[in-house]
Every structure is written in C-alpha cells, then in structure tokens.
Amino acid sequence: MRKMLLAALSRVLQGPAATAAAAGRTASRVMVASRNYTDFANEATFEIKKCDLHRLEEGPSTTAVLTREEGLHYYKTMQTIRRMELKSDQLYKQKIIRGFCHLYDGQEACCVGLEVAIKPTDHVITAYRVHGFAYARGVPVRTILAELTGRKGGCAKGKGGSMHMYTKNFYGGNGIVGAQVPLGAGIALACKYFGKNEVCLTLYGDGAANQGQIFETYNMAALWKLPCVFICENNRYGMGTSVERAAASTDYYKRGDFIPGLRVDGMDVLSVREATKFATEYCRAGKGPILMELQTYRYHGHSMSDPGISYRTREEIQEVRSKSDPITLLKDRMINNNLASIEELKEIDVGSSTDISACCPQAAPQAPLGLVAHLGAL
Amino acid sequence: IAESLELTKTKLEQAMTLLHKTVTVRDALNQALDEELERDERVFLLGEEVAQYDGAYKISRGLWKKYGDKRIIDTPISEMGFTGIAVGAAMAGLRPVCEFMTFNFSMQAIDQVINSAAKTCYMSAGSISVPIVFRGPNGASAGVAAQHSQCFAAWYAHCPGLKVVSPWSSEDAKGLLKASIRDDNPVVMLENELLYGVPFEMSEEAQSKDFVVPIGKAKIERQGTQVTLVSHSRPVGHCLEAAAVLAKEGVECEVINLRTIRPMDIEAIEASVVKTNHLVTVEGGWPQFGVGAEVCARIMEGPAFNYLDAPAVRVTGADVPMPYAKILEDNCIPQVKDIIFAVKKTLNI
Numbered sequence: 001m002r003k004m005l006l007a008a009l010s011r012v013l014q015g016p017a018a019t020a021a022a023a024g025r026t027a028s029r030v031m032v033a034s035r036n037y038t039d040f041a042n043e044a045t046f047e048i049k050k051c052d053l054h055r056l057e058e059g060p061s062t063t064a065v066l067t068r069e070e071g072l073h074y075y076k077t078m079q080t081i082r083r084m085e086l087k088s089d090q091l092y093k094q095k096i097i098r099g100f101c102h103l104y105d106g107q108e109a110c111c112v113g114l115e116v117a118i119k120p121t122d123h124v125i126t127a128y129r130v131h132g133f134a135y136a137r138g139v140p141v142r143t144i145l146a147e148l149t150g151r152k153g154g155c156a157k158g159k160g161g162s163m164h165m166y167t168k169n170f171y172g173g174n175g176i177v178g179a180q181v182p183l184g185a186g187i188a189l190a191c192k193y194f195g196k197n198e199v200c201l202t203l204y205g206d207g208a209a210n211q212g213q214i215f216e217t218y219n220m221a222a223l224w225k226l227p228c229v230f231i232c233e234n235n236r237y238g239m240g241t242s243v244e245r246a247a248a249s250t251d252y253y254k255r256g257d258f259i260p261g262l263r264v265d266g267m268d269v270l271s272v273r274e275a276t277k278f279a280t281e282y283c284r285a286g287k288g289p290i291l292m293e294l295q296t297y298r299y300h301g302h303s304m305s306d307p308g309i310s311y312r313t314r315e316e317i318q319e320v321r322s323k324s325d326p327i328t329l330l331k332d333r334m335i336n337n338n339l340a341s342i343e344e345l346k347e348i349d350v351g352s353s354t355d356i357s358a359c360c361p362q363a364a365p366q367a368p369l370g371l372v373a374h375l376g377a378l
Numbered sequence: 379i380a381e382s383l384e385l386t387k388t389k390l391e392q393a394m395t396l397l398h399k400t401v402t403v404r405d406a407l408n409q410a411l412d413e414e415l416e417r418d419e420r421v422f423l424l425g426e427e428v429a430q431y432d433g434a435y436k437i438s439r440g441l442w443k444k445y446g447d448k449r450i451i452d453t454p455i456s457e458m459g460f461t462g463i464a465v466g467a468a469m470a471g472l473r474p475v476c477e478f479m480t481f482n483f484s485m486q487a488i489d490q491v492i493n494s495a496a497k498t499c500y501m502s503a504g505s506i507s508v509p510i511v512f513r514g515p516n517g518a519s520a521g522v523a524a525q526h527s528q529c530f531a532a533w534y535a536h537c538p539g540l541k542v543v544s545p546w547s548s549e550d551a552k553g554l555l556k557a558s559i560r561d562d563n564p565v566v567m568l569e570n571e572l573l574y575g576v577p578f579e580m581s582e583e584a585q586s587k588d589f590v591v592p593i594g595k596a597k598i599e600r601q602g603t604q605v606t607l608v609s610h611s612r613p614v615g616h617c618l619e620a621a622a623v624l625a626k627e628g629v630e631c632e633v634i635n636l637r638t639i640r641p642m643d644i645e646a647i648e649a650s651v652v653k654t655n656h657l658v659t660v661e662g663g664w665p666q667f668g669v670g671a672e673v674c675a676r677i678m679e680g681p682a683f684n685y686l687d688a689p690a691v692r693v694t695g696a697d698v699p700m701p702y703a704k705i706l707e708d709n710c711i712p713q714v715k716d717i718i719f720a721v722k723k724t725l726n727i
Contacts, residue, residue, distance in 0.1 A: 166505055172498075182458065185466060186463035186465060187469060189463060191470070217463070219459070220459055220463060373503075374500045375499070376499060
C-alpha cells in the first residue's frame with residue numbers, strides 16, 4: 001500500500017510527463033491525488049505543422065499558445081458539434097429529418113478554429129455542410145435541430161432545412177455547389193465599401209474548387225483587392241469522387257494562381273486558428289484576398305443517402321479516426337500538458353450529450369406554418 | 379415687331395418644353411440612376427462597360443465621372459461571377475444595380491438571380507433580404523440574330539421571390555427604376571434597346587426627384603370600349619398605333635400597359651375585360667408558356683371570364699429562334715397589322 005501511494009505521489013509530482021492513460025488511472029484510483037483548479041497549468045505552448053506556402057514569403061507561426069480556458073471552450077464546442085451531428089444521423093434514420101442531410105463530424109476543427117480566430121463582426125459563408133458553422137456562429141443546438149426537423153422554432157422557421165441556415169453575419173447554407181463563392185466576395189466588397197475593417201471567410205469544398213465561377217471570383221477579388229479569405233475544405237472526396245479523379249491539380253491552395261495561398265492541417269484546431277489569424281491579418285492590411293486549403297476528413301458519407309464506403313475503405317476511415325481525430329488530438333494535448341483532467345473532459349462529453357438529447361423535438365407534428373409568409377421583404 | 383415675335387416664340391417654346399418636356403428613355407434611366415445614387419450612398423452600379431465607356435448603350439453616361447470607382451464599377455466579362463458578387467453585396471447591406479449588357483447574357487448568371495437572389499428571403503424566413511436590381515435590354519433588337527434577341531419576361535416572371543418590371547415610356551423607365559432601387563426585394567427590370575432613343579413626354583411631376591411608378595400597377599394608356607389590348611414594353615407602342623388605325627374603322631380599343639409583369643395587375647385587366655368583353659394580349663416573346671398565356675389563364679380563373687364574348691387571342695413573337703434577314707426578322711415580331719388582325723378576329727369583323 002505504501003509503495004503504491006509513493007508511486008502515485010511521484011507520478012503526480014512528475015506532472016505533464018505522465019501519459020493520459022496513466023494519469024487517468026492514477027487520478028481515479030488514488031484519492032490523495034484529487035485535482036482542483038490550482039493544479040492545472042494556465043496555458044501551454046504547442047508545436048504545430050508548418051504550412052505549405054504559395055506566393056508567400058512567410059506563413060503562420062509554427063507554435064501556438066493555448067490557455068486552459070480556450071482549450072475547454074474549443075473542446076466543448078467541437079464535442080457539441082460532434083454529438084449534434086451524430087444525433088442528426090439518428091433522427092434522419094428515424095425519418096424525423098428528411099431530404100438532404102450533410103454531416104460535419106470529423107471536420108470540427110475547421111469551423112471551430114476559424115470561428116475563434118475571427119470576430120463576431122466578421123462574416124462567414126459556406127456551402128451545404130453547414131450545421132457546425134451555424135452552431136459556431138451562434139445558432140443554439142435546439143434551434144438547429146428544430147430547423148432540421150422542419151419546426152417553427154428553427155432558425156429559418158422550418159423553411160430552409162439542413163442546407164439553409166442563417167444568422168447574423170452568417171449567410172448560410174447554400175445548396176448550389178460553388179455559388180456561395182461569388183456571394184462571399186460580394187460580402188467582402190460590402191466590407192470594403194463600408195470601411196469597417198471586416199473580412200469575409202468564403203468556404204467551399206474540394207469538389208466545388210473546380211467550378212468556373214470560383215475562378216471568375218478569384219479574378220475580381222484580386223483585381224479589386226477584396227478582403228476575402230477563400231477557404232477550401234478539402235475532405236478528399238467530392239461526393240463519391242476522390243480529388244485525384246476530379247482535379248488536374250490537387251494543390252487547392254495554389255489554384256488561386258495570383259492569389260497567395262497556404263495549406264493547413266485541418267484536423268488540428270490550433271493550426272486552423274493560427275492560419276486564420278494570419279490570413280485575416282493579411283486581408284485587413286488591405287493586401288487583397290488570400291486562399292487557405294484546410295486538409296480535413298469527414299467520417300460520414302457525402303450525405304445521409306451515402307454510406308460512404310463504396311469509394312473509400314473502412315480502413316481509411318478508421319485510420320483517420322484513430323490517428324487524426326480533431327477532438328482526440330485536442331484532448332490528448334490538454335491532458336498531457338496539464339490543462340485539464342480526464343474527468344473534466346468526460347463531464348463535458350456527457351453534458352453535451354445530455355443537452356443535445358434535451359433539445360430533441362418531440363416526434364409530434366406542430367401547427368402548420370404560413371406558406372406564403374417571407375415570400376418577399378416588406 | 380419681328381424681333382419681339384421671335385422672343386415670344388422662344389419664350390413660348392421654353393414654356394412648352396417645361397410643361398411638355400420630352401425625354402428619351404435613355405435619359406430617363408440616366409436621371410433615375412443619378413438621383414438614386416445621390417439619394418442613398420449604399421446604391422452602386424456594376425456591369426460591363428458601365429463606368430469608363432459610359433455604358434454599352436450609354437445609359438450610365440456621366441455617372442462614373444460624377445461618382446467615381448467606388449460607386450460605378452466596370453467588371454470583367456464574368457456574368458456568373460459578378461452577378462454573384464452583386465447578390466452577396468446586397469445580402470451584406472448594399473443596394474446594387476447589376477447591369478447585364480443584354481438579358482441574353484443573364485442566362486450565364488441565372489443561377490445567382492434565381493437561387494441566390496430570388497429564394498434567399500424565403501429560405502431564411504425573412505432574415506436575409508436581397509435589395510438588388512438586375513437591369514438591361516431584353517428581347518429583340520434589330521438584326522442581332524438568335525442568340526441576342528431572346529425575351530426573358532416569362533423566364534423570370536415564373537419565379538416567386540422576384541419582381542419583374544417592363545417599362546415602355548420614359549416615365550415608366552424612370553419611375554420603375556427608382557421604385558426598383560428603393561424596393562427591398564430583387565427586381566428584374568427588362569428594358570428595350572430599341573426604345574432607348576425614343577423621346578416621350580414627361581410631365582412635371584415625373585421630373586421630380588421623388589417620382590416613382592409603383593411596382594405591381596398597370597396603366598391604361600388609352601381608354602376604349604370594345605376590346606382590351608394588354609401589352610408590355612415596346613409592343614405597347616404598336617398597340618396604340620393599331621388602336622389609332624382601328625378607331626378610324628369605328629373600333630375603340632382599350633390599351634393596357636402592364637408596366638409590371640410580376641406581380642401582375644390582373645385586377646386592372648379584369649376590370650377592363652368586364653367593360654369591353656374582348657381580350658387580346660400582345661408580347662414580343664415566344665408564345666409557349668408566355669406572358670399572354672398567363673394573362674389568359676388568370677382571366678379564365680377569375681370573374682372576368684363570364685364577361686368574355688369570345689376566346690382571348692394572343693399576339694406573340696414567332697416560335698422560332700430570331701433570324702437575321704430583315705424581312706424574316708420583321709415577320710417574327712408582332713407588327714401593327716398582326717394586332718389589327720387579332721382584334722378583328724376576336725370581334726369577328
């Protein structure tokens with residue numbers, strides 16, 4: 001017993017050198033090592049992957065500082081999105097969500113990393129894989145689920161559905177592949193016109209990257225120096241077509257040609273954050289548009305109608321889950337650097353699941369909505 | 379005496395000009411743009427050649443000199459791109475006027491007009507509005523052949539979420555453009571190239587900076603008792619010419635200038651049909667699924683049906699891509715004689 005206690009104490013005193021698993025076992029078995037907030041580090045510095053650069057002398061910093069508060073916030077946000085998407089999967093299979101449903105699990109580090117690097121007064125527009133962005137931009141889970149299930153309490157009062165969610169400074173939610181890119185440049189034009197030093201993050205996927213209108217937009221954005229951050233979320237597959245089969249050049253960060261670009265590890269929320277800070281600073285300095293490629297991965301198929309295994313192997317999906325999951329990556333970093341405890345994070349896990357279940361609307365239908373309301377602005 | 383007569387004549391002319399000033403459609407549109415740009419700094423114009431070239435058809439003459447690069451923007455030849463940019467700017471609080479050199483080129487951008495502009499207010503349950511005007515020449519010109527002569531009235535008017543206006547006179551052009559710019563909805567304004575140089579009388583009221591023609595209201599250009607002619611854009615002029623010829627033969631036509639295609643002022647047409655008991659629609663576009671078809675269907679569905687003494691007749695462009703040779707082209711668009719023929723057919727005379 002004494003030997004065990006001594007071993008436990010020494011492990012605790014060693015601090016971040018302990019592995020996550022060991023710390024967990026130690027913390028749960030030995031009461032003497034119970035944690036309180038003063039035991040945690042305030043912040044830690046992490047090495048992040050260097051970005052590939054196109055027409056840029058320097059890139060984002062290769063280190064990132066993460067405070068405990070930030071870490072917990074990023075973790076909670078990503079986990080909430082993960083659980084919300086998994087809940088949507090369930091609801092879809094129960095036929096309570098209908099039509100198209102494109103899930104974001106696996107890509108959480110992208111929308112969270114972007115959001116924490118910009119201001120609420122900046123603008124975001126994306127395509128149809130939108131639930132994570134809607135949440136990150138401030139739409140509550142309850143409102144998202146209500147929209148998915150076609151209820152009045154939804155963010156578009158049930159008239160939009162999965163692909164058309166909007167909130168302040170968030171313009172959806174666009175179903176036509178690539179159409180959101182010129183829209184985003186237009187929002188950036190308004191930013192420049194009003195002169196309030198705001199930028200617009202304009203997102204599209206690896207599939208959309210081959211759309212002609214995107215190249216028209218690159219041209220005008222560069223010509224007019226619009227404060228537009230073009231962001232390609234490359235999740236390796238445009239529906240069922242892998243990037244190699246769709247693009248003559250898969251260096252999406254270079255496709256802007258005269259627009260400088262950077263390729264970022266989209267599975268690491270800190271990499272995304274640092275890159276976005278770098279990119280938005282570039283735009284705010286009036287240098288014109290910039291392009292970021294976020295290398296990421298989606299666990300689900302293209303949509304709920306796609307099992308997602310006819311064009312990729314289960315092994316590949318499993319490998320990404322085990323080696324590159326964005327939530328696990330953050331969790332390990334925080335545990336190993338004494339920024340949080342396993343119990344704490346588990347509490348967040350359980351809490352978010354409970355909250356989301358509580359948001360689930362009853363299966364009973366609500367009163368019908370006005371069909372012609374909102375047909376035109378007044 | 380001769381001198382004082384000359385002076386009187388000049389003064390009289392000046393007075394007449396003020397009272398019955400004639401303004402070309404081009405100048406009326408130019409005035410409307412100028413006034414709205416001045417009134418609201420969120421308004422801006424973009425399109426091909428609108429700035430330094432003064433506009434492909436000189437509609438925006440002088441505006442770039444007056445307002446500069448920020449408000450009058452020359453775009454590259456990228457319809458889908460710049461239309462999307464204009465729509466995005468509207469979503470973010472600006473009030474763009476997006477010019478298509480002709481509406482034929484709007485087909486390249488039609489996804490942005492319909493899916494991004496028209497539907498967004500509804501899809502967002504009113505939280506995002508798109509106060510944009512798409513304008514440019516529509517329909518047949520002279521000798522520009524098939525790809526440059528299509529009428530898009532039916533295409534755009536088909537879509538809920540859009541307003542579609544089609545001016546004929548200078549007053550229509552100025553008033554409707556001002557109303558469209560002030561409207562918080564996406565508006566498609568279908569002008570006509572052949573009308574740009576045509577002078578019309580403009581009342582003093584129409585010359586004021588706050589003159590707007592309400593969207594959704596038709597205008598009775600000529601009162602009549604025996605047959606209702608419903609038209610929009612250039613064919614309104616042909617209807618009036620046909621009415622003048624028919625008047626000599628004792629047939630009094632009521633000519634309705636729709637002004638707005640969507641939302642259509644069906645009540646004005648119904649009231650007229652109730653009075654005249656006969657209906658002829660006249661349009662430049664192709665016959666199938668067109669404006670005339672919609673008018674006829676709605677009249678059938680409403681109270682005016684019981685007042686029709688004969689089936690309604692449509693006068694339309696010929697159901698072919700527009701040919702080049704003048705004699706062929708002339709026979710592909712509604713002429714005065716076609717309108718007269720249609721009236722006589724429905725009146726059985």
